[in-house]
Amino acid sequence: MNRVEELRREAAAAFAAAGYPTTKWEDWQYTNVAPIAKAEFENRPIRGATGGVDGVRISGWRDASGAALAKLGRYASISANPFVALNTARFEDAVVVEVEPGAVVSEPVRIAFHSDSPAAVHPRILVVAGRNSQASIVEQFTGAGRYFTNAVTEIVADENAIVEHYKVQQESAEAYHVGTVQIHLARNSNVTTFSLSFGGLLVRNDINAVLDDDNAECTMNGLFLTHGDQHVDHHTLLDHAKPYCRSRELYRGILSDSSTGVFNGKVIVRQDAQKTDAIQSNKNLLLSKDATINTKPQLEIWADDVRCTHGATVGQLDEEALFYLRSRGVESGAARAMLTHAFAGDVLELIKLASLRTRLEELIV
Amino acid sequence: MSAPLLEIRNLHAWIAGKEILRGINLTINAGEVHAIMGPNGSGKSTLAQVLAGRDIYEITEGEVSYKGSNLLELAPEDRAREGIFLAFQYPVEIAGMSNMYFLRTALNSIRKHRGEEPLDAFDFLDLVKEKSQLVGISQELLKRQVNAGFSGGEKKRNEIFQLALLEPRLAILDETDSGLDIDALKAVAGGVNATHSGERGLLVVTHYQRLLNYIVPDFVHVMHAGRIVESGGKDLALRLEEKGYSDWVEEPVARV
Numbered sequence: 123m124n125r126v127e128e129l130r131r132e133a134a135a136a137f138a139a140a141g142y143p144t145t146k147w148e149d150w151q152y153t154n155v156a157p158i159a160k161a162e163f164e165n166r167p168i169r170g171a172t173g174g175v176d177g178v179r180i181s182g183w184r185d186a187s188g189a190a191l192a193k194l195g196r197y198a199s200i201s202a203n204p205f206v207a208l209n210t211a212r213f214e215d216a217v218v219v220e221v222e223p224g225a226v227v228s229e230p231v232r233i234a235f236h237s238d239s240p241a242a243v244h245p246r247i248l249v250v251a252g253r254n255s256q257a258s259i260v261e262q263f264t265g266a267g268r269y270f271t272n273a274v275t276e277i278v279a280d281e282n283a284i285v286e287h288y289k290v291q292q293e294s295a296e297a298y299h300v301g302t303v304q305i306h307l308a309r310n311s312n313v314t315t316f317s318l319s320f321g322g323l324l325v326r327n328d329i330n331a332v333l334d335d336d337n338a339e340c341t342m343n344g345l346f347l348t349h350g351d352q353h354v355d356h357h358t359l360l361d362h363a364k365p366y367c368r369s370r371e372l373y374r375g376i377l378s379d380s381s382t383g384v385f386n387g388k389v390i391v392r393q394d395a396q397k398t399d400a401i402q403s404n405k406n407l408l409l410s411k412d413a414t415i416n417t418k419p420q421l422e423i424w425a426d427d428v429r430c431t432h433g434a435t436v437g438q439l440d441e442e443a444l445f446y447l448r449s450r451g452v453e454s455g456a457a458r459a460m461l462t463h464a465f466a467g468d469v470l471e472l473i474k475l476a477s478l479r480t481r482l483e484e485l486i487v
Numbered sequence: 488m489s490a491p492l493l494e495i496r497n498l499h500a501w502i503a504g505k506e507i508l509r510g511i512n513l514t515i516n517a518g519e520v521h522a523i524m525g526p527n528g529s530g531k532s533t534l535a536q537v538l539a540g541r542d543i544y545e546i547t548e549g550e551v552s553y554k555g556s557n558l559l560e561l562a563p564e565d566r567a568r569e570g571i572f573l574a575f576q577y578p579v580e581i582a583g584m585s586n587m588y589f590l591r592t593a594l595n596s597i598r599k600h601r602g603e604e605p606l607d608a609f610d611f612l613d614l615v616k617e618k619s620q621l622v623g624i625s626q627e628l629l630k631r632q633v634n635a636g637f638s639g640g641e642k643k644r645n646e647i648f649q650l651a652l653l654e655p656r657l658a659i660l661d662e663t664d665s666g667l668d669i670d671a672l673k674a675v676a677g678g679v680n681a682t683h684s685g686e687r688g689l690l691v692v693t694h695y696q697r698l699l700n701y702i703v704p705d706f707v708h709v710m711h712a713g714r715i716v717e718s719g720g721k722d723l724a725l726r727l728e729e730k731g732y733s734d735w736v737e738e739p740v741a742r743v
């Protein structure tokens with residue numbers, strides 16, 4: 123039996139044992155996935171990917187290198203999250219992105235998923251960044267109608283590798299989107315991941331990183347915009363396992379109408395992880411009285427010589443700033459949009475890909 | 488004779504269950520400079536904010552006409568477009584918004600109202616260069632985020648820069664001189680004077696006669712407890728500087 127078949131079998135067993143999470147589970151308290159379970163979508167297999175840019179090899183799992191294949195499923199845990207188990211049991215092909223050691227890739231690798239039939243899809247991505255390499259990856263999710271995307275991305279950064287990862291979620295207004303991004307950082311590596319979440323009716327993103335050797339750095343940035351009855355949940359986990367690592371986390375939520383949001387940011391600093399430097403910031407802007415956000419930082423610190431700070435705020439548009447703009451001739455609606463933009467700017471200005479930044483700026487009104 | 492630029496009649500305004508303006512009367516004709524002085528809490532900023540359209544104050548009585556029509560029914564942005572400008576006592580910091588973008592949006596919405604073409608980025612830069620020299624503000628400052636991390640003096644200069652850029656008919660300066668050193672004060676006054684003309688009116692709220700050496704008022708008013716209790720020429724400011732407000736402010740009967 124090959125490795126993937128074995129993975130699938132274990133994962134199917136894990137999912138059968140656990141079932142879909144319920145709101146009685148601590149990590150799923152605010153996100154009810156019963157509508158996904160009830161919908162009983164048919165599986166729509168995703169065909170393998172090919173192509174690539176200089177210095178990067180992109181293939182399905184069947185054509186991936188043995189070294190890369192050995193990493194598939196090694197980091198995203200099928201026991202910690204039933205949706206990871208479900209993805210692992212059901213993915214047909216995977217997109218394997220291998221960045222050659224030493225390669226400095228300027229052109230971003232773009233991976234796009236589009237759904238337009240009422241089915242479940244289980245996109246699976248593995249990014250293996252070789253030693254001293256540098257690359258950026260953009261994942262894009264779009265679609266039409268009602269469907270379920272259950273994505274898992276594993277990013278494995280080898281020594282001194284630099285990875286910039288963007289997940290742009292623009293699913294249809296009726297779609298369900300559940301996803302895990304699992305990052306593993308080796309010595310001196312540096313991974314930045316953005317979760318840019320705009321679409322979907324019910325959205326849950328888990329973003330986990332293990333800083334597994336000295337002097338690794340992980341940045342997690344996120345921006346989510348919700349309207350109507352959308353529900354968007356971000357659970358992040360930064361696991362500092364080794365000393366001298368840094369993590370930076372900046373999440374911004376903008377909620378309108380009667381939409382709801384969740385931000386749960388967990389930072390674990392293990393006993394070994396002395397000199398950890400971790401900063402977390404989560405700010406939320408409520409544009410309507412009916413919108414709600416649950417935000418919760420969770421720090422678990424077992425080392426004594428560390429610097430960890432966190433801050434979370436929930437607020438409305440600043441009335442004084444609004445009046446200031448209007449007193450200069452800016453119409454009220456435009457002034458609101460300008461202030462909302464300024465709020466989102468904290469995250470958007472960190473996006474290094476100019477074309478992506480411009481495109482996202484236009485989505486914010 | 489044409490209508491006054493601004494005519495305030497018996498204006499009453501409330502906030503938080505308290506009457507702050509208790510019957511203000513004031514007329515400003517084009518070309519005139521008026522100064523309002525008065526102790527802390529007498530309602531000077533309230534008057535300034537009410538004129539600019541801040542809606543947290545409830546107007547319970549009185550009228551304000553501007554260029555012959557009812558000012559109170561206009562939204563703040565429409566007042567600005569019609570030529571009213573308030574230099575804030577406490578300019579607002581807006582993190583994440585570029586000052587240049589803010590200024591260009593403001594200018595272009597006012598130009599649109601006047602039936603003028605919007606300025607493109609290049610023409611706008613030229614104009615900014617010209618006006619920044621007028622008020623002595625560094626272009627570096629203008630490139631930062633709106634007032635974010637500015638010193639008190641820098642914020643005041645930014646207000647006067649906006650005044651020079653937007654060229655209002657009626658400018659209201661709320662303590663633009665407070666906290667400025669003499670050089671900054673001269674720069675600010677220079678900018679204000681350079682934009683003043685026979686068509687424009689100016690209402691200056693200040694605690695200090697010093698500013699009025701540079702921006703010379705035609706009229707000085709004393710405000711106390713929500714009313715204008717005395718008006719006079721520029722000499723009144725000198726008298727106030729000497730004697731304070733004791734003529735109007737009663738000593739409390741008892742202190743607890």
Ligand SMILES: Nc1ncnc2c1ncn2[C@@H]1O[C@H](COP(=O)(O)OP(=O)(O)OP(=O)(O)O)[C@@H](O)[C@H]1O
Nearest residue numbers: 502503507525526527528529530531532533534576
């Ligand atoms: N938002 C508000 N809520 C409650 N009270 C207010 C508010 N704004 C102003 N006031 C009150 O109104 C009164 C007048 O305030 P205002 O700011 O107009 O005074 P001022 O003359 O400008 O004083 P200063 O010289 O200190 O600037 C004060 O008693 C103040 O506390």
Ligand SMILES: [Mg+2]
Nearest residue numbers: 531532533576
């Ligand atoms: Mg005041």
